[in-house]
Amino acid sequence: MKPIYSALSIAILLHPAFAQADSEAAKNSTAAKAITSISELVKSKGLLHIEIVPEKALIRVKGQSFQDYSKCLNETAEGEISKNIGELIESALESDESITLQISGNSNIPSTKNTTIESDCTASDDEYSLSYMRASSVRRALNLSSDFDIDTVGNGADELLNEDDPSSPENSRVDIQFIAEPQY
Incomplete structure (x- = not known):
């Protein structure tokens, strides 16, 4: 049985050994094939809200996918x-039990709060x-089976892509990354 991730998994991300596991996931042929397939799909269908960051082997849902707050x-x-x-x-998760998925939310720091959001879509003023x-x-949109261990984290505005403009929409994104489980 796969371990269930907890708040401890956030701390593990900061550990150098986990960075190597992250790197191993990028080399994992199943994860690499999935990233390649998704990259080809993004290009062929002209998907506007999804991009691939090949050097980090991750799938990014762009900030334009969400309104501020x-x-x-x-x-x-x-x-x-x-x-x-x-x-x-x-399909990748089903075919290789040595990989899991991490979905990391990241926020920008909007210069003004959008007050025209539908009430069921509003969120806390807390960036995390x-x-x-x-x-x-x-x-939820991925509609993945509940059989998979998926680590979902919120980084707030701690990992800005554009530090010169913290309110830039590019800072608001969700990253999806395959993670290689440590082999004991």
């Missing part, structure tokens, strides 16, 4: 995720809660 995916982004990449990710809720929205 909204935890909900817009309709187009949700469709791109659920109809295009969910099955490919699930917001980023976790966004990661959870992507996880």
